[in-house]
Amino acid sequence: MTQPTHTPLEREDEPMPQPVVLSGRYVLGKLLGRGGMADVFEAQDTRLGRTVAVKMLRADMARDRQLRVRFEREAQAVAALNHPNIVAVYDTGERLADPLNPGSVEVPFMVMELVIGRTLRELVRSGPIDQEKALEYVQGVLSALEYSHRAGIVHRDIKPANVMVCDDSGSVKVMDFGIARAIAESGATMTQTQAVLGTAQYLSPEQAQGQTVDARSDLYSTGCLLYELLTGRPPFIGESPVSVAYQHVQVEAPKAQEFNPEITDAVQSVLDRALQKDPDRRFQDAGAFRRALRAASAGRILPSLASADDDERTDALAVAAAAAGIGAYAAPLEVPEPASPHLGDTGEFPAVEAADDDGLLPFNDESEVRERRRRGHGGWIALLLVLALLVLGGGGYWLYSYLNQPPAVVYVAVPSVANLKDTDAFAKLTQLGLNPEFSQKPSADVAKGLAIDTIPAAGSQLAKNTKIVIEVSTGPSAAVIPQAIIGNTEAGARDMLRSIGLVPADQSKTANSATVPYGRVISVDPPAGQSVPIGSQVVLTVSTGKVAVPNLVGRTEADAKAALADLKLQAQVTLQASSTAAAGTVIGQDPAANEAVDQGGTVFLTVAEAPPAPAPAPATTAASTPTTSPTGTPSSSTSGNGNGHGNGNGNGLGLGLGG
Known part of the structure; x- marks a missing residue:
C-alpha cells in the first residue's frame, strides 16, 4: 500500500492505541x-x-x-x-x-543489534555473486561459526536468509543463532512451514536423517551457501522438502562449474570437500574450511580425498613411531643376517673343538663364565616380568570389571507439581534426575500455564533418567477477539492476536476509510467481541489512508458539502451556467464517483447557477398615415400603446390619443 503524502486527519476525541x-x-x-x-x-x-x-x-x-x-x-x-x-x-x-x-x-x-543491510538471499536473487566477493562473505560466516562452535553452540540453520551484509561496512552478520537449534530439538518436521522448505535446501545429510548433528553439519550447510552464491542456485532442487532431503542423503551434488564456468578448480575442490555426505570426510572445523578458502583464492587446489587419507595414515605412523621412541623420519632398522657356516678358501668347514667330559664346551677365560651366568639370570628376569604382566593384566581386568558393573538402579518418588508454573515444575523434576516433557491439556479449573498433573501421577516410583510428562493447562479452549484491536497498528494487532492464541492471516486486506488513519486496523473477520476457538485464523482489514468519493452529481450544493464533511473531506465550488440543470445543483465533480482521495483531501464541485433575467425589448414608433373619416374630413391615426379614446361631437371627429 502507498502511504499518503499528507498528514491524515484524525478525530481528536479518538484515543490512540497504547504502544507495546x-x-x-x-x-x-x-x-x-x-x-x-x-x-x-x-x-x-x-x-x-x-x-x-x-x-x-x-x-x-x-x-x-x-x-x-x-x-x-x-x-x-x-x-x-x-x-x-x-x-x-x-x-x-x-x-x-x-x-x-x-x-x-x-x-x-x-x-x-539492529543491522541495516541486505541478506545474501536478496543479493543472490539477481544472479551469481563474483567469486572473490562470495569467498569473502563465506569466510566471514566461517569466522562466526568458528567462534560459536568453540562456545559449544551449533547454528543448525545456515542459509542465505540468515546472513546479512551491512550497508556501511560490507561485512557479514550471521543471524538467528540458537533459534534453529531450539526448533530442531522440538521435533519440527520438514513439512510444517514454508520456512522449513527453504531450510531443507541447506540440510546436512545427518540432519535430513534425523541423526545427532555437530559443528560439521554447519560446515555442510555453509558449503551449500557458497554453492548458491557462486551459481545462483542451491546444490539440490526438488518439488518438496522430502525430495530435497533425499538428494542430500543419496545424490552427489552436480559440479558448480557446470552452472558457472568461471569457478576455478581450486574453489571447486573446496566445494567437493565441504559437500561430502560423510561428516568424517568434510572439513572437521570452521578454521580448516576458512584456510582452504584463502588457499583457493591464491589458486591452490586441495589434494584429493585419497591423498588426504594417505597423509593421515602417514601421520598416524609417525605418531605411533614417536610413541615407541623412534624418530618420525628414522631410517629403517637394519637387522643383521644370522651367521652361517662359511667355507674357507679351502672349502672346508671350520674346526669345532671337542667337548669336555661333562658335555660342555671348554671356556677360554673367566669372562666367558661371567657372561654365561649373566645370560642365565636374564632368563629368570624375563620369566619374572612375564609373571608380573600376567598378574597386572588379571588385576586390571578384575578392576575393569568391578568398575564397569552396572550401577544399582536408583528410584525416586514423583512429587506433586499441581498448580506450579510450568518452568518451576520442569526444574523440580529435573533436580530429582527425571527427564520431564510437556503436554498441553485444556482445563477449566487450572489457570493457563500452570501444571495440572504428571504422567505417571505424583507418588509413583520412577528410576532416574526416566521420562515423565507434565500436563500443562492451556486454559479455556476459546478466546474473545478484543475490541482494542480496532484502530491499532497492523503490527500491534498481529501481536495482540498471537498473545491470546489466535493466528493472524498472512495477508491483510486493505480498505478505504474516512476515519481510521493509514496503516491501522479498520475491522477484523471474525468481528471484534466474538469468541472463537484457540488457533483460529483472523483476517485484518487495514486502512489505506484514503477515502472513496461518493457520487455527488445531481445533488444540491448544500447536500454535497454535507456528504463530504461527513467523510472529513473539503469542498471547493465552481459555478457554471446550465440550461438544463436547476440552479444550485451539482453538475460535475473531481475526483469522479468511487475514486479515492487522501484523507482530509479536497473534492472540486461544479454547481449550476440560475440563468440571467431577459432584458426588456426597446420601444418603436411607426409613421403617421392620413385617413379619411366617414364624413370626408381627413384625419390621422397614430400608433401608440394600443389604447384609443374616441369622442363624437356630432361632426364625426375621432381622436386617437397615444399613450
Missing part, C-alpha cells in the same frame, strides 16, 4: 520481518536511547511449553556470544500474559 512496551524499556515500532517462527520489530530502548531489533517468538509457537523453555535457555547462551560477524544479542525477556484475557500466553523475545 517490553520489560518496561523496549517500545515496539514497525514490523521489520515476519517468519514462520518469529516476528522482528524495530524498537526503541528508552533506557539506553538506541534503536534495536526485537525478535519475538510467535504466540502459537510459544504455546508449546517445551519449545519455549528450550528457546529461553538457548537465548541466554547466545547472549554471551560477542563476535563482529554475529548479530549481537543484548537482552532476553518474556512478554507476560494479559491477566484480563484468559487466552493470552507468555511470549519470549530477544533484543538484538
Whole structure:
C-alpha cells in the first residue's frame, strides 16, 4: 500500500492505541520481518536511547511449553556470544500474559543489534555473486561459526536468509543463532512451514536423517551457501522438502562449474570437500574450511580425498613411531643376517673343538663364565616380568570389571507439581534426575500455564533418567477477539492476536476509510467481541489512508458539502451556467464517483447557477398615415400603446390619443 503524502486527519476525541512496551524499556515500532517462527520489530530502548531489533517468538509457537523453555535457555547462551560477524544479542525477556484475557500466553523475545543491510538471499536473487566477493562473505560466516562452535553452540540453520551484509561496512552478520537449534530439538518436521522448505535446501545429510548433528553439519550447510552464491542456485532442487532431503542423503551434488564456468578448480575442490555426505570426510572445523578458502583464492587446489587419507595414515605412523621412541623420519632398522657356516678358501668347514667330559664346551677365560651366568639370570628376569604382566593384566581386568558393573538402579518418588508454573515444575523434576516433557491439556479449573498433573501421577516410583510428562493447562479452549484491536497498528494487532492464541492471516486486506488513519486496523473477520476457538485464523482489514468519493452529481450544493464533511473531506465550488440543470445543483465533480482521495483531501464541485433575467425589448414608433373619416374630413391615426379614446361631437371627429 502507498502511504499518503499528507498528514491524515484524525478525530481528536479518538484515543490512540497504547504502544507495546517490553520489560518496561523496549517500545515496539514497525514490523521489520515476519517468519514462520518469529516476528522482528524495530524498537526503541528508552533506557539506553538506541534503536534495536526485537525478535519475538510467535504466540502459537510459544504455546508449546517445551519449545519455549528450550528457546529461553538457548537465548541466554547466545547472549554471551560477542563476535563482529554475529548479530549481537543484548537482552532476553518474556512478554507476560494479559491477566484480563484468559487466552493470552507468555511470549519470549530477544533484543538484538539492529543491522541495516541486505541478506545474501536478496543479493543472490539477481544472479551469481563474483567469486572473490562470495569467498569473502563465506569466510566471514566461517569466522562466526568458528567462534560459536568453540562456545559449544551449533547454528543448525545456515542459509542465505540468515546472513546479512551491512550497508556501511560490507561485512557479514550471521543471524538467528540458537533459534534453529531450539526448533530442531522440538521435533519440527520438514513439512510444517514454508520456512522449513527453504531450510531443507541447506540440510546436512545427518540432519535430513534425523541423526545427532555437530559443528560439521554447519560446515555442510555453509558449503551449500557458497554453492548458491557462486551459481545462483542451491546444490539440490526438488518439488518438496522430502525430495530435497533425499538428494542430500543419496545424490552427489552436480559440479558448480557446470552452472558457472568461471569457478576455478581450486574453489571447486573446496566445494567437493565441504559437500561430502560423510561428516568424517568434510572439513572437521570452521578454521580448516576458512584456510582452504584463502588457499583457493591464491589458486591452490586441495589434494584429493585419497591423498588426504594417505597423509593421515602417514601421520598416524609417525605418531605411533614417536610413541615407541623412534624418530618420525628414522631410517629403517637394519637387522643383521644370522651367521652361517662359511667355507674357507679351502672349502672346508671350520674346526669345532671337542667337548669336555661333562658335555660342555671348554671356556677360554673367566669372562666367558661371567657372561654365561649373566645370560642365565636374564632368563629368570624375563620369566619374572612375564609373571608380573600376567598378574597386572588379571588385576586390571578384575578392576575393569568391578568398575564397569552396572550401577544399582536408583528410584525416586514423583512429587506433586499441581498448580506450579510450568518452568518451576520442569526444574523440580529435573533436580530429582527425571527427564520431564510437556503436554498441553485444556482445563477449566487450572489457570493457563500452570501444571495440572504428571504422567505417571505424583507418588509413583520412577528410576532416574526416566521420562515423565507434565500436563500443562492451556486454559479455556476459546478466546474473545478484543475490541482494542480496532484502530491499532497492523503490527500491534498481529501481536495482540498471537498473545491470546489466535493466528493472524498472512495477508491483510486493505480498505478505504474516512476515519481510521493509514496503516491501522479498520475491522477484523471474525468481528471484534466474538469468541472463537484457540488457533483460529483472523483476517485484518487495514486502512489505506484514503477515502472513496461518493457520487455527488445531481445533488444540491448544500447536500454535497454535507456528504463530504461527513467523510472529513473539503469542498471547493465552481459555478457554471446550465440550461438544463436547476440552479444550485451539482453538475460535475473531481475526483469522479468511487475514486479515492487522501484523507482530509479536497473534492472540486461544479454547481449550476440560475440563468440571467431577459432584458426588456426597446420601444418603436411607426409613421403617421392620413385617413379619411366617414364624413370626408381627413384625419390621422397614430400608433401608440394600443389604447384609443374616441369622442363624437356630432361632426364625426375621432381622436386617437397615444399613450
